[in-house]
Amino acid sequence: MDLTLKIWRQENRTAKGRFETYLVRGISPDSSFFEMLDVLNQQLVDKFEMPVCFDHDCREGICGACGLYINGRPHGPDSAVTTCQLHMRKFKDGDTITIEPWRAKPFPIIRDLVVDRTAFDKIIEAGGYISVNTGGVPDGNAIPIPKKNADVAMDAASCIGCGACVAACKNASAMLFVSAKVSQYAMLPQGKVEAKERVKKMIAEMDELGFGNCTNTGACEAECPKEISLSHIARLNRELYAAKIL
Amino acid sequence: MRTLFSSSVGKKLIMSLAGLFLITFLVVHLGINLLLFMDSTEPFNIAAHFMATNLVIKVFEIVLFGIFFLHMIYGLILSVQNMLARPVGYRKANHSQKSFFSKYMFHTAIILLIFLGLHLLDFYIKSKFLGGADTIIIDGEEYHDLATLVIERFQIGWVVIIYVIALFGLGFHLHHGFQSAFQTLGLNHPVYTPIIKFLGVLYSIVVTLGFMAIPVLIYFLK
Ligand code: HEM
Numbered sequence: 295m296d297l298t299l300k301i302w303r304q305e306n307r308t309a310k311g312r313f314e315t316y317l318v319r320g321i322s323p324d325s326s327f328f329e330m331l332d333v334l335n336q337q338l339v340d341k342f343e344m345p346v347c348f349d350h351d352c353r354e355g356i357c358g359a360c361g362l363y364i365n366g367r368p369h370g371p372d373s374a375v376t377t378c379q380l381h382m383r384k385f386k387d388g389d390t391i392t393i394e395p396w397r398a399k400p401f402p403i404i405r406d407l408v409v410d411r412t413a414f415d416k417i418i419e420a421g422g423y424i425s426v427n428t429g430g431v432p433d434g435n436a437i438p439i440p441k442k443n444a445d446v447a448m449d450a451a452s453c454i455g456c457g458a459c460v461a462a463c464k465n466a467s468a469m470l471f472v473s474a475k476v477s478q479y480a481m482l483p484q485g486k487v488e489a490k491e492r493v494k495k496m497i498a499e500m501d502e503l504g505f506g507n508c509t510n511t512g513a514c515e516a517e518c519p520k521e522i523s524l525s526h527i528a529r530l531n532r533e534l535y536a537a538k539i540l
Numbered sequence: 541m542r543t544l545f546s547s548s549v550g551k552k553l554i555m556s557l558a559g560l561f562l563i564t565f566l567v568v569h570l571g572i573n574l575l576l577f578m579d580s581t582e583p584f585n586i587a588a589h590f591m592a593t594n595l596v597i598k599v600f601e602i603v604l605f606g607i608f609f610l611h612m613i614y615g616l617i618l619s620v621q622n623m624l625a626r627p628v629g630y631r632k633a634n635h636s637q638k639s640f641f642s643k644y645m646f647h648t649a650i651i652l653l654i655f656l657g658l659h660l661l662d663f664y665i666k667s668k669f670l671g672g673a674d675t676i677i678i679d680g681e682e683y684h685d686l687a688t689l690v691i692e693r694f695q696i697g698w699v700v701i702i703y704v705i706a707l708f709g710l711g712f713h714l715h716h717g718f719q720s721a722f723q724t725l726g727l728n729h730p731v732y733t734p735i736i737k738f739l740g741v742l743y744s745i746v747v748t749l750g751f752m753a754i755p756v757l758i759y760f761l762k
């Protein structure tokens with residue numbers, strides 16, 4: 295496959311940034327999107343140019359490090375996959391592919407396509423944990439948990455914190471991420487102890503960091519590689535009302 | 541409580557409750573408007589008179605204005621914050637939203653706001669403060685002849701067109717707004733949510749066409 299790539303290049307946080315156009319030839323449809331970018335970067339290195347920076351780690355869809363905004367969609371044209379799981383067979387020979395970084399005020403660009411997602415860590419630090427007194431390992435079935443609740447908690451816990459929800463949302467809202475992180479504890483007895491404080495602090499932090507407000511548009515749910523559902527956002531709302539009012 | 545309403549979710553809560561109140565109000569409003577299609581103008585004038593003079597309704601009117609204000613002010617605050625949350629936009633827009641009209645809530649809101657001003661000026665202010673409606677006698681009591689005011693107004697083509705455009709705006713606003721309000725309230729359920737979405741679409745179609753029928757039919761029939 296021969297492809298034209300329009301890629302956002304930005305030297306550092308404060309540089310202005312611009313789109314650059316590159317050509318890559320002979321890409322196998324079976325290669326991954328990142329392998330295609332690796333080919334491009336090798337070309338650039340061979341010409342003594344700076345390679346395009348992009349984030350990735352596991353390259354198997356589990357770590358949440360990767361994330362490119364490809365042709366108007368976070369993680370590209372496939373559904374329920376991360377960028378690292380995207381394959382070139384989703385594109386056609388001769389295509390022009392526009393590659394942009396996540397755009398949101400709380401996610402400043404570090405370089406090229408790499409954004410700083412410390413904001414998510416700050417939200418987690420605000421309350422996305424349970425405090426446990428360490429001791430011996432408790433028996434796995436000492437606290438019975440209904441299967442239904444365990445399933446919902448597990449679904450929520452599959453969020454990898456990639457930020458595609460923020461990137462997709464027209465308001466750059468982090469509600470899907472926060473709702474997943476609140477839900478994964480809200481459904482479990484261990485999480486109930488700190489539930490009220492958790493939801494209040496995490497939402498306060500999210501607002502503080504400058505993420506937008508949810509307008510139930512649903513782009514996050516459509517683009518989330520882990521298919522986190524809007525029902526978690528409804529739960530997040532309920533948790534907050536309960537924490538504030540009751 | 542104070543901090544609930546200073547949070548993003550709390551502001552949305554106010555918007556959704558206010559929105560649902562407005563949705564209820566529109567049903568009453570439409571019900572009264574449809575009286576215009578009766579053979580005589582009396583039922584409409586009597587209902588309008590009741591709405592304008594009954595003490596309970598008068599209190600409600602103030603509540604209604606307050607709720608409109610809350611809905612608008614929080615809508616504005618949230619929308620501005622949302623615009624600030626992405627100072628540099630994308631070259632390629634994202635189209636994966638599940639609710640199409642959700643992207644245009646602010647745009648339809650502006651249409652509604654402008655329309656609201658015109659509409660209030662047209663009937664509410666004209667009849668209440670400017671003596672725009674004649675007085676008629678029904679069963680020995682004095683009434684404003686609002687029905688005639690309305691019918692005369694809707695003889696003018698461009699007025700009818702403005703109403704029709706604004707009502708499309710309302711329909712689109714409600715198409716997203718109706719179901720969105722329930723999600724904001726925390727109601728999301730595998731069985732009930734699809735029902736709510738269906739009712740929302742039904743409501744927005746019925747209300748839009750219902751209100752639209754009034755200027756359009758008056759223009760062509762009366
Ligand atoms: C009869 C008139 C109206 C009704 C019934 C109505 C109803 C609603 C409802 C139910 C929502 C969804 C709330 C939520 O998601 O929680 C909404 C959203 C909104 N409304 Fe209205 N509204 C009306 C008029 C207006 C007016 C006049 C304005 C502003 C000038 C306005 C501005 C907004 C905005 C900006 C949103 C966006 C929030 C979002 O995107 O979710 N609305 N409206």
Ligand code: SF4
Binds near residue numbers: 453455456520
């Ligand atoms: S909710 Fe989905 S899109 Fe958002 S951070 Fe988690 S995995 Fe990524």
Ligand code: FES
Binds near residue numbers: 350379
């Ligand atoms: S690199 Fe780990 S999820 Fe993509």
